[in-house]
Amino acid sequence: MTAIPRSALILGLAGVIPFAWGALTAYLPGLAAWGQAQLGPRFIGPYVQLFYGAVILSFMSGVLWGFATKASGRRAGLGYGLSVIPALWAFFMTGGGPTSAGVNLITGFLGLLILDFAFWKWGLAPSWWMALRGLLTALVVLCLFVGVVM
Numbered sequence: 001m002t003a004i005p006r007s008a009l010i011l012g013l014a015g016v017i018p019f020a021w022g023a024l025t026a027y028l029p030g031l032a033a034w035g036q037a038q039l040g041p042r043f044i045g046p047y048v049q050l051f052y053g054a055v056i057l058s059f060m061s062g063v064l065w066g067f068a069t070k071a072s073g074r075r076a077g078l079g080y081g082l083s084v085i086p087a088l089w090a091f092f093m094t095g096g097g098p099t100s101a102g103v104n105l106i107t108g109f110l111g112l113l114i115l116d117f118a119f120w121k122w123g124l125a126p127s128w129w130m131a132l133r134g135l136l137t138a139l140v141v142l143c144l145f146v147g148v149v150m
Contacts, residue, residue, distance in 0.1 A: 004128045012136050015056065019143035022049035026150035046098040046147040053105040053144065054090035060112055061087035067124040075122060082119075086112050102148035106141050113137045 004012075025032040025044040035044040042048065061083050068079030086108060093104035116133040119125045 002127045004132045008128075008132060012132055013139075016136060016139045016143065018048050018052040019140050022046060022052075023143040023146035023150075026147050045150075046102055049144055049147045050094055050098060050101050050105065053109070053140075054094050056140075057086040057090035057105070057108050057112065061085070064115060064119055067119045070124045071122065079119065079122075079124065082115055085115065099148055102144050106144045106148070109137055109140050109144070 021035075021043075022045055025035045025048075026046060032044050042051065064083035064086070065080065068076055068083050071079045089108045089111065090105070093108065094101040113133060116125065117130060120129045
């Protein structure tokens, strides 16, 4: 396995910030009050996590679609088909209240990790992909878990 490129690691970790912010504002009432006053209620607690999580799952569908373009034949068709699952999951599974939506996002990100592994195993993703995706998925799931239980 090769090292994760610095820019990919930094940008990936920066992408965890809204999830971490949501977890912190779910856990710390004073920070939540400040965030609500400064940013509005949509940008604190589970609400920022749920909206941003749906955006990121949709973004990751695009990433997987890009990987699928490297394949040919049946593998390409399978790759394109699998690549739309995270976006569809986010669209259909993030309603019904913050707790169920949070649990569904956790499930979506864990499922995405399985898809990441498949694309990586097929040689469509970079050699460092699973190291990055494992780290980011662990952080995102942890943050979403805090949002669900708080």
